[in-house]
Amino acid sequence: MKNREFMEYLERKELEKGVEALEKKALEDKLMEMPELEDADPEKVNKYTRASKYDGKAIYCPKCNTLNRVYHFTWSAITCGGCKGMVDKTDWNLTK
Numbered sequence: 001m002k003n004r005e006f007m008e009y010l011e012r013k014e015l016e017k018g019v020e021a022l023e024k025k026a027l028e029d030k031l032m033e034m035p036e037l038e039d040a041d042p043e044k045v046n047k048y049t050r051a052s053k054y055d056g057k058a059i060y061c062p063k064c065n066t067l068n069r070v071y072h073f074t075w076s077a078i079t080c081g082g083c084k085g086m087v088d089k090t091d092w093n094l095t096k
């Protein structure tokens with residue numbers, strides 16, 4: 001008798017664990033579906049930013065907001081076509 005009770009107790013525990021896992025999964029799925037929050041700050045170029053070889057990538061000068069188009073990011077700073085200022089790679093703004 002005692003043994004059976006213990007087995008039932010274990011089964012119940014297993015069930016609870018299963019439910020917990022399901023709820024956690026559902027919560028994770030929900031989080032994945034949530035759209036990314038738009039932040040007010042423009043996104044900056046970082047070391048993971050890549051440009052299309054054919055279309056390039058539009059980046060905006062942080063000083064004068066002029067659109068510059070680059071076809072690769074193998075540079076650490078470039079001159080803005082608008083203000084002719086030298087701008088570091090990670091200072092350039094990306095379009096959303």
Ligand SMILES: [Zn+2]
Pocket residue numbers: 061062063064065066080081082083084085
């Ligand atoms: Zn500029």
